[in-house]
Amino acid sequence: MDDLLLKVEDLRVSYHTYAGEVQSVRGVSFDVKRGETVAIVGESGCGKSVTAKSIMGLIMDPGEVKEGSHIWFEGKDLTQNTKKQWRDYRGNECAMIFQDALTSLDPTMRVGKQIEEVLLVHGKASRAEAAGKAVEILRRVGIPNPEIRVREYPHQFSGGMRQRAMIATALVCGPKLLIADEPTTALDVTIQAQIMDLMKELQKDTGAAIILITHDLGVVAGIVKRICVMYSGKIVERGNSADIFYHPHHPYTWSLLNAVPRLDLENKQSLMTIEGTPPDLLDPPKGCPFCTRCRYCMPVCREEEPPVTDFGDGHEASCWLQDERAPRTDAEFMHNLKKQENKD
Ligand SMILES: Nc1ncnc2c1ncn2[C@@H]1O[C@H](COP(=O)(O)OP(=O)(O)OP(=O)(O)O)[C@@H](O)[C@H]1O
Numbered sequence: 001m002d003d004l005l006l007k008v009e010d011l012r013v014s015y016h017t018y019a020g021e022v023q024s025v026r027g028v029s030f031d032v033k034r035g036e037t038v039a040i041v042g043e044s045g046c047g048k049s050v051t052a053k054s055i056m057g058l059i060m061d062p063g064e065v066k067e068g069s070h071i072w073f074e075g076k077d078l079t080q081n082t083k084k085q086w087r088d089y090r091g092n093e094c095a096m097i098f099q100d101a102l103t104s105l106d107p108t109m110r111v112g113k114q115i116e117e118v119l120l121v122h123g124k125a126s127r128a129e130a131a132g133k134a135v136e137i138l139r140r141v142g143i144p145n146p147e148i149r150v151r152e153y154p155h156q157f158s159g160g161m162r163q164r165a166m167i168a169t170a171l172v173c174g175p176k177l178l179i180a181d182e183p184t185t186a187l188d189v190t191i192q193a194q195i196m197d198l199m200k201e202l203q204k205d206t207g208a209a210i211i212l213i214t215h216d217l218g219v220v221a222g223i224v225k226r227i228c229v230m231y232s233g234k235i236v237e238r239g240n241s242a243d244i245f246y247h248p249h250h251p252y253t254w255s256l257l258n259a260v261p262r263l264d265l266e267n268k269q270s271l272m273t274i275e276g277t278p279p280d281l282l283d284p285p286k287g288c289p290f291c292t293r294c295r296y297c298m299p300v301c302r303e304e305e306p307p308v309t310d311f312g313d314g315h316e317a318s319c320w321l322q323d324e325r326a327p328r329t330d331a332e333f334m335h336n337l338k339k340q341e342n343k344d
Pocket residue numbers: 015017022023024042043044045046047048049050051063215281
């Protein structure tokens with residue numbers, strides 16, 4: 001069987017608002033192999049959720065997936081899907097878990113019923129079998145006393161348990177791809193770690209591929225093999241975990257790494273954010289999108305989009321500093337020095 005599960009090719013998504021066209025995703029390409037975990041990391045507003053919703057077929061008016069975008073799933077272009085094909089695919093082939101389980105689970109419906117509905121809609125179980133399967137999957141995601149809990153409503157669950165129930169709902173039909181959009185952001189750190197462990201464990205069992213979306217590089221450390229760093233609707237650097245954590249080449253990735261929470265520091269460096277604000281997606285800059293916040297910005301950065309530099313083995317970055325005509329700077333040296341200082 002073909003190893004490649006998903007291939008997103010030049011995805012462009014805009015929202016047509018009264019103020020103009022918000023270019024939320026501006027030419028994103030990446031692929032996901034069967035059973036692997038790929039992370040998409042970037043600050044708030046960079047287009048992570050819009051990318052995820054595009055793969056789920058959830059871009060609604062006034063949003064538009066632009067002509068020329070392709071989302072190949074097992075070799076078939078999802079952008080050509082009819083409404084019925086999207087419905088069959090969603091939950092069955094690909095499922096998504098959202099940041100806040102309270103808003104994604106139906107508050108008026110018992111948790112067990114919601115899981116049963118998913119099974120019934122996709123014809124994965126008869127009504128008689130569905131109840132048993134709901135209990136089984138809740139037990140699998142670590143909910144204690146699932147026979148009782150199936151009859152409860154989402155508000156009777158704690159935050160961590162709601163997220164477990166959400167994962168159960170997403171996985172009950174055995175999707176080949178799971179999109180986890182900031183699945184742990186609303187949870188405290190200990191529960192976050194438990195949920196990440198659970199996802200890893202379930203992935204081992206089910207063989208599902210995962211797209212893990214987060215603004216925090218710290219969350220993906222040790223969990224994912226490949227990372228895409230997104231900024232202003234584009235992927236500015238990509239590579240395997242070691243490339244991104246130990247040999248990053250894009251100044252935005254350096255900033256993200258410096259913003260990774262350090263739980264061991266008492267002076268709350270963990271709250272460090274990146275100075276400045278991302279560009280306005282109503283009128284994105286014509287050159288490098290990071291130029292207004294980059295301390296290494298050169299005149300060319302404001303004029304022309306940086307080309308992609310290939311460092312081999314899937315590691316790529318889009319930055320003019322990699323051009324042989326660029327002046328040699330202390331950039332990488334300074335970044336590495338800072339890393340060393342943080343370690344000491
Ligand atoms: N329904 C909408 N109408 C107008 N603009 C939208 C809509 N949804 C998203 N956008 C815009 O698209 C851009 C990308 O949004 P997206 O939700 O993908 O960001 P994100 O990376 O997921 O951020 P966060 O980390 O805060 O979840 C933002 O500028 C946002 O304002």
